[in-house]
Amino acid sequence: MNIRRWSVGVLAAALFVPGLAACNSSADEPAAGKASAAPVVPADPKEALLAATKEISKGNFTFTIADADTSGGGKVHLPSKSAEMKVASTNTDGEDFSVDMHLVFTETDSWVKLDFTGSIADMFPELKDRKGKYQHLDRTKIKGAKDLEFDFADVDPAGTEALTKAVTDVKKTGEGTYGGTLDATKVTGSDLLDESTVEGLAGKASALPFTAKLDAQGRLTEFAVQVPAVGEDKAHEVKVNYADYGAATAVQQPPANNVVEAPDDIYKMFKD
Numbered sequence: 442m443n444i445r446r447w448s449v450g451v452l453a454a455a456l457f458v459p460g461l462a463a464c465n466s467s468a469d470e471p472a473a474g475k476a477s478a479a480p481v482v483p484a485d486p487k488e489a490l491l492a493a494t495k496e497i498s499k500g501n502f503t504f505t506i507a508d509a510d511t512s513g514g515g516k517v518h519l520p521s522k523s524a525e526m527k528v529a530s531t532n533t534d535g536e537d538f539s540v541d542m543h544l545v546f547t548e549t550d551s552w553v554k555l556d557f558t559g560s561i562a563d564m565f566p567e568l569k570d571r572k573g574k575y576q577h578l579d580r581t582k583i584k585g586a587k588d589l590e591f592d593f594a595d596v597d598p599a600g601t602e603a604l605t606k607a608v609t610d611v612k613k614t615g616e617g618t619y620g621g622t623l624d625a626t627k628v629t630g631s632d633l634l635d636e637s638t639v640e641g642l643a644g645k646a647s648a649l650p651f652t653a654k655l656d657a658q659g660r661l662t663e664f665a666v667q668v669p670a671v672g673e674d675k676a677h678e679v680k681v682n683y684a685d686y687g688a689a690t691a692v693q694q695p696p697a698n699n700v701v702e703a704p705d706d707i708y709k710m711f712k713d
Contacts, residue, residue, distance in 0.1 A: 482659040486613050486621070490605040490653055493661035496686050500596040503685040506633070508668075509677035515544075517596045521691035522548035524591060526598065543575075545692060546591040551578045552695050553589065553707065575695035576703035586711035599681035600631030601664050609648070617655040622648045623666070633679050634666060645669050660686055 483489045496502070500519025507513065515526035528542045543554040552575040555568060583589040607628045611621030625639045625646040639646045654663040665680035 480659050482655065486611040486619055487605070487608055489613070489655065489659065490608065490611065490619060490661070491602070493653070493655050493659055494597070494602040494605060496658075496660045497597045497601065497683065499687075500593065501685075501687050501689050502683050503689055504598050504681060504683050506598055506679075506681045508679045509675065515598070516685070516689045516692065517598075518689045518691050519593060519596065522593055523692035524593075524596070525692045544589075545575070545695060547692070547694060548593070550694070551580065551583075551589065551591060552576060552700065553578060553703070554695075555707075571701060573699070575700045576707055577700050578703050578707075582705075582708045583711075586708055589708075589711050599633040599664065600628075601633070601661060601681065603628050603631040604633065604651070604664060604666070605653075608651070614652075617657070619653045619655075621651060623651050625649050625666075633664070633681055634668075638668070641671055641674070642669065643671070645671065656686075658686075 483492055500517045503514070503516040505512070505514040511528060511530040513526055513528035515524065517524045524546045526544050528540075528544075530540045539558045541554075541556040545552045554573070554575045556572055557568065578589055604623060607623045607625065609622055609624050611619055614620045625634045625642065628634050628639065634649075642649075649669075650667040652663075652665050653661065656662050661683055663680065663682045665678055668677050668679055670676040
């Protein structure tokens with residue numbers, strides 16, 4: 442799966458639940474950026490943002506991502522060809538339920554663990570026997586289930602390079618901080634602002650406020666977009682944070698005694 446497609450919207454698409462909003466690491470390697478001279482951050486604000494996303498493509502970092510009622514986090518460790526993400530979602534419309542998902546990927550295998558609580562658990566009784574278990578995925582069956590696929594050549598969980606390219610106005614607001622607006626209708630390949638979100642915003646999508654933060658090495662540490670209220674959806678913020686550049690650790694495979702093979706209903710759940 443493209444890691445940036447670990448959009449919070451996967452839960453709504455995968456679980457068929459109306460009202461579910463669609464939208465961890467220790468270091469074992471030298472931290473990046475310890476050279477004696479820090480890189481020069483471009484003076485032009487937009488160029489600084491574009492340059493700030495380049496370190497992400499090296500695939501060695503941890504991250505968190507969140508919207509109104511969903512939060513997640515994980516890491517990418519390209520040296521070991523491994524990655525993971527955990528997503529937690531709770532309903533904000535009065536119903537009592539929560540969804541926790543953990544995805545683990547290596548170069549040759551992948552697993553998903555799904556835990557439901559509250560009313561949503563009753564909708565999927567077949568998953569109760571697999572509660573707490575990692576379901577091993579057959580890669581010959583995941584075609585069309587984009588959220589179960591991973592491409593180690595495309596490792597950004599939010600597609601922030603695409604977001605920065607869509608920036609229409611930006612100013613430096615402080616040391617390492619930036620703010621402005623972006624045209625979400627020009628964004629392609631970002632699940633922080635995916636296609637369905639942009640379509641729902643209609644005319645409001647062309648000028649969304651954003652803020653960004655860079656570390657002392659000029660690397661992106663935070664990108665946040667303010668999404669306005671539309672219809673019954675309240676105004677909210679979508680945000681991704683990056684950390685531990687060059688210092689992430691390899692993702693561990695689930696223990697064999699806690700793994701079962703994923704049945705066909707899992708693939709159908711993520712394809713429909």
